[in-house]
Amino acid sequence: TRSRAKMAQDTPSAPSAAQLEEVKAAVRELLHQPDYDDGSAGPVLVRLAWHSAGTYCKETDTGGSNGAGMRYEKEGGDPANAGLADARAFLESVKRRFPWITYADLWTLAAVVAIREMGGPEVAWHGGRTDFMDDSRVPPRGRLPDGAQGxxxxxxxxxxxxxxxxxxxxxxxxxxxxxxxxxxxxxxxxxxxxxxxxxxxxxxxxxxxxxxxxxxxxxxxxxxxxxxxxxxxxxxxxxxxxxxxxxxxxxxxxxxxxxxxxxxxxxxxxxxxxFAAAFAKLLELGIRRDSAGRVVNDENVEGGYRS
Ligand code: ZEM
Structure with missing residues (x-):
């Protein structure tokens, strides 16, 4: 196992407020999509964040937005997630410009930006999610709601x-x-x-x-x-x-x-x-933070931010 000192050295520091503002501005710029649906990428970005987080189970502490598992077939190919490849594709250009942000943070942040831009409330958002995923972490299918039911x-x-x-x-x-x-x-x-x-x-x-x-x-x-x-x-x-x-x-x-x-x-x-309180809670499901708000991950998880 690696020493704490080594861990701290490998772990990037949290982005500055100015860096986050750059990402938010880039998301704002891509929302206007004249040829897509009703002219905006906003709604599908909100759905992406919701489905990334909405797999959470509090009993087993599995699922949730951490890990961005939808990048992989096992979760991304869930029929419940049909169409969300569009949302992920919209955000690829932002990820390329700002490679330091994790997909898990980008997907959740993009929804918060989109909601605000579409005239909705300011939703509290905290970063530090990792993109670490292994098979044991992928939530089983069937955790998202079925609109045909009651x-x-x-x-x-x-x-x-x-x-x-x-x-x-x-x-x-x-x-x-x-x-x-x-x-x-x-x-x-x-x-x-x-x-x-x-x-x-x-x-x-x-x-x-x-x-x-x-x-x-x-x-x-x-x-x-x-x-x-x-x-x-x-x-x-x-x-x-x-x-x-x-x-x-x-x-x-x-x-x-x-x-x-x-x-x-x-x-x-x-x-x-x-709505703002519930959506903020949704985006935090399964994310453990220390008293300073830093994400605490299992020992074998790479990534995350230092202070
Ligand atoms: Zn939805 N949702 N959702 N949802 N949803 C769809 C579309 C969108 C349910 C559901 O079955 C469906 C929440 C809750 C629930 C959004 C946000 C949120 C669609 C259409 C279905 C079938 C998908 C398609 O064909 O493209 C059910 C059963 C829910 C249980 C209550 C919650 C919670 C959401 C966020 C907070 C959004 C923004 C869309 C529109 C997506 C788009 O592409 O336009």
């Missing part, structure tokens, strides 16, 4: 990470962003009209609209509402159909979830505050 499933998945009912509803508000792609998840469409603007619109539409079950040509069932007030981007006059997943609908029907949907629909500031 409230029991959401509790099973999110309680495993250490979240409560209020946090489940707050985190679900991320579905204000982005869309479903039939070739990724089987579901199709977006939750709100402006899916690159972070707001509490998702909760307001959940409550206000008349959602109807619809079976897609691929056999997948989701809920839809025709938004008569919207105009298609291509200039057509056909009203656009918005969607909800069965799990989204369970937030309405579950007696413990619903009061939070109602509060977040009324109070955007409260939603922002609770």
């Amino acid at each position: 409230a029991d499933h959401l509790r099973h998945i999110f309680y495993r990470m250490g979240f409560d009912d209020r946090e489940i509803v707050a985190l679900s508000g991320a579905h204000n962003l982005g869309r479903c792609h039939a070739d990724r998840s089987g579901f199709h469409g977006k939750w709100v009209n402006n899916p690159t603007r972070f707001s509490n619109q998702y909760f307001r539409l959940l409550l206000a609209n008349d959602w109807k079950r619809k079976k897609l040509p691929n056999g997948v069932e989701q809920f839809v509402h025709i938004d008569e007030d919207s105009v298609l981007e291509d200039g057509g006059d056909k009203p656009e159909e918005l969607m909800m997943l069965p799990t989204d609908m369970s937030l309405l029907s579950d007696p413990a979830f619903r009061p939070w949907v109602e509060r977040y629909a009324r109070d955007k500031d409260l939603f922002f505050e609770h």
Whole structure:
């Protein structure tokens, strides 16, 4: 085993605030993607961070954003992660410019930058994740939620990470962003009209609209509402159909979830505050820090920062 002195010598020091600002600026610059989805890489970057962290299990202390396991087939090839190669590809140019940042830090930081740029809250973020991964650390598949299910499933998945009912509803508000792609998840469409603007619109539409079950040509069932007030981007006059997943609908029907949907629909500031806290907690799952905030890794793990 290597001596502590040797370890300290090999371990790079933490990036300065100015270095981190450079990375954040580089992420901001790549968010605008006129040819991608709704014109922004933001939503898929948020999903990348969520899926990198959302494998955490507090019982076994496995999974989580540390290690950036999605770079490898075993985790990256999980059907639940379909489409996230796009998000990782967007960030490759940033990684090339700033090789000192780990993928695990970059993926989580990029989501925080994207949320803020899209008009969302400032989410607390701390660096120091490593890219160390071995087979024993790759979380098993099946740890991410399945949109076709209901409230029991959401509790099973999110309680495993250490979240409560209020946090489940707050985190679900991320579905204000982005869309479903039939070739990724089987579901199709977006939750709100402006899916690159972070707001509490998702909760307001959940409550206000008349959602109807619809079976897609691929056999997948989701809920839809025709938004008569919207105009298609291509200039057509056909009203656009918005969607909800069965799990989204369970937030309405579950007696413990619903009061939070109602509060977040009324109070955007409260939603922002609770979302920011829950998302920050998500990004820290499985990361151990010392009293100075430095990441503490197992002995055999390479990397991390010194002070
Ligand atoms: Zn999502 N999510 N998610 N989610 N999600 C999708 C898309 C996005 C669930 C789910 O099944 C799906 C959280 C929670 C849950 C985002 C963020 C967060 C899609 C569509 C599905 C099917 C994927 C596709 O086809 O591209 C379920 C069941 C969840 C349980 C509550 C949490 C928590 C999130 C972050 C805090 C985002 C931003 C997207 C949009 C991605 C994109 O590419 O536009």
